[in-house]
Amino acid sequence: MDYHTITDLKPMNKFNWKIRVRVTKKWLQRIPRTQYCNGLNLILVDEDHERIHAWIGESILNYFDQIFHEGNTYEIKNFVVKFYETTEIDRCFKDEQHIIMSHLTKARKLYISHTIIPFDVCKFTDISFIPQLQHNINHYIDVVGIVYSVDPMEVSMYDGEDGVSSISFWVSDNLKKVKIIFYGQLAQLLDVSLMQVNDNKRLSKELIMSKREMIHADKKRKINFNISNSTSDSSSDHRMKVDPENIEKSLTNLQINIRALAGTIEDMMTAFETFSEEFKANHNMLVEDMEELKGFAKDISNSFNHNNA
Numbered sequence: 001m002d003y004h005t006i007t008d009l010k011p012m013n014k015f016n017w018k019i020r021v022r023v024t025k026k027w028l029q030r031i032p033r034t035q036y037c038n039g040l041n042l043i044l045v046d047e048d049h050e051r052i053h054a055w056i057g058e059s060i061l062n063y064f065d066q067i068f069h070e071g072n073t074y075e076i077k078n079f080v081v082k083f084y085e086t087t088e089i090d091r092c093f094k095d096e097q098h099i100i101m102s103h104l105t106k107a108r109k110l111y112i113s114h115t116i117i118p119f120d121v122c123k124f125t126d127i128s129f130i131p132q133l134q135h136n137i138n139h140y141i142d143v144v145g146i147v148y149s150v151d152p153m154e155v156s157m158y159d160g161e162d163g164v165s166s167i168s169f170w171v172s173d174n175l176k177k178v179k180i181i182f183y184g185q186l187a188q189l190l191d192v193s194l195m196q197v198n199d200n201k202r203l204s205k206e207l208i209m210s211k212r213e214m215i216h217a218d219k220k221r222k223i224n225f226n227i228s229n230s231t232s233d234s235s236s237d238h239r240m241k242v243d244p245e246n247i248e249k250s251l252t253n254l255q256i257n258i259r260a261l262a263g264t265i266e267d268m269m270t271a272f273e274t275f276s277e278e279f280k281a282n283h284n285m286l287v288e289d290m291e292e293l294k295g296f297a298k299d300i301s302n303s304f305n306h307n308n309a
Contacts, residue, residue, distance in 0.1 A: 006050040009081045011097050018077035020110065021046050022117040023068050028061075040065055043092060044076075044099070047116045053092045054079075054099035064101065067281045069274060073110040073117055078102075091139040093123070108282060127176045145171040153191045158183045167191055 003018045025043035030036065040056040056064045068074065079101045084091060091098075122142040125133070133141065150169040158164040167187040170179050182190050 003075065005048050006044070006046045006052045007048060009052065009097070009099070011081050011083050015078055015080050015102075015104065017079055017081065018075065019044070019046060020073065020075050020117075022073045022119065023070055024051070024120045026068055026070050028065075037061070040068075041092075042068060045118055045121045049118055049121050051093070051121045052095065052097075052099060054101060056101045060101065060103055060105075064105075064107065066277065067107050067109075067285075069277075071119060072274075074107050075110055076101075076105065076107045078104045078106055089138055093141075094139045106285070108285065127171060127173050127178050130178045130180075143171060145173045147171055150190075150194060153187060165191075 003020050006019065006021070009017060009019070021044040023042055024045050025041075027041050028037050029039040029041055031038060038058045040061045042054040042056070043051060044054055045051045079099050081097055082100055083097050122144070124144050125141040127143065127145055130141075130143065148170050151167065153165055153167045155163055156166045158166065164184055165187040166181055166183050167190055168179060168181045169190075170177050172178075
């Protein structure tokens with residue numbers, strides 16, 4: 001391979017790394033009290049299902065924010081790999097190293113489909129280990145389980161700050177269970193997600209009830225139709241036969257197809273907008289590279305003329 005894997009990356013005095021990865025997460029880094037944005041975070045995943053955190057500083061934030069988009073794959077080169085500082089907490093995961101990008105870093109979108117690179121990677125922690133990590137502030141963990149007994153969201157004091165949202169709940173894997181409390185934005189995200197789940201359940205229940213009412217009404221219309229036909233001229237051999245259940249199924253399928261078509265059109269519009277933005281960003285990068293090559297060629301020419309003189 002003419003590129004490195006995430007496993008190959010090591011903290012050393014080297015910057016000419018090159019990786020091919022998918023951006024699975026992207027978010028701005030903000031100072032909690034002032035909300036001042038001082039950097040950009042990325043979670044990168046490669047074809048070996050390995051992941052690494054990347055940091056983009058304030059001075060180049062706007063440039064790379066226009067280039068990187070969640071879900072897309074990129075070739076990234078000319079960056080450094082460093083250990084986390086001992087004072088750095090709230091890391092994305094347990095790894096001791098991460099990528100630091102600079103003004104020398106180059107990134108280009110890979111338009112060839114890289115289906116072998118997953119859209120996300122999780123390394124789950126067994127629920128029984130969570131109590132042992134309750135005082136861990138260095139990194140976050142991944143957990144999978146059944147969420148239940150969720151308390152209403154409250155406002156409390158956390159980390160010396162008053163008025164912070166909090167929500168507590170239990171998680172179980174059917175063998176073990178543990179109580180968890182989310183604070184701040186994480187609590188708000190969980191609360192919104194639970195409301196969406198409840199809305200979906202309510203909508204599903206309403207659809208089921210509506211379908212039952214439709215079937216009941218169709219059966220009633222079918223009975224009335226049969227009674228009406230039985231009182232008509234019985235000598236007719238070519239009577240119209242209508243099955244309301246088939247009509248209802250056809251209408252349902254038609255509605256599903258219309259929704260699917262609308263979703264496809266929306267996805268195509270989004271993909272086109274993303275392609276336009278990325279094409280513009282790549283074009284700007286090519287222009288910059290050409291300018292660098294022109295400068296390099298000019299330096300060589302000047303050096304050659306100087307030597308000849």
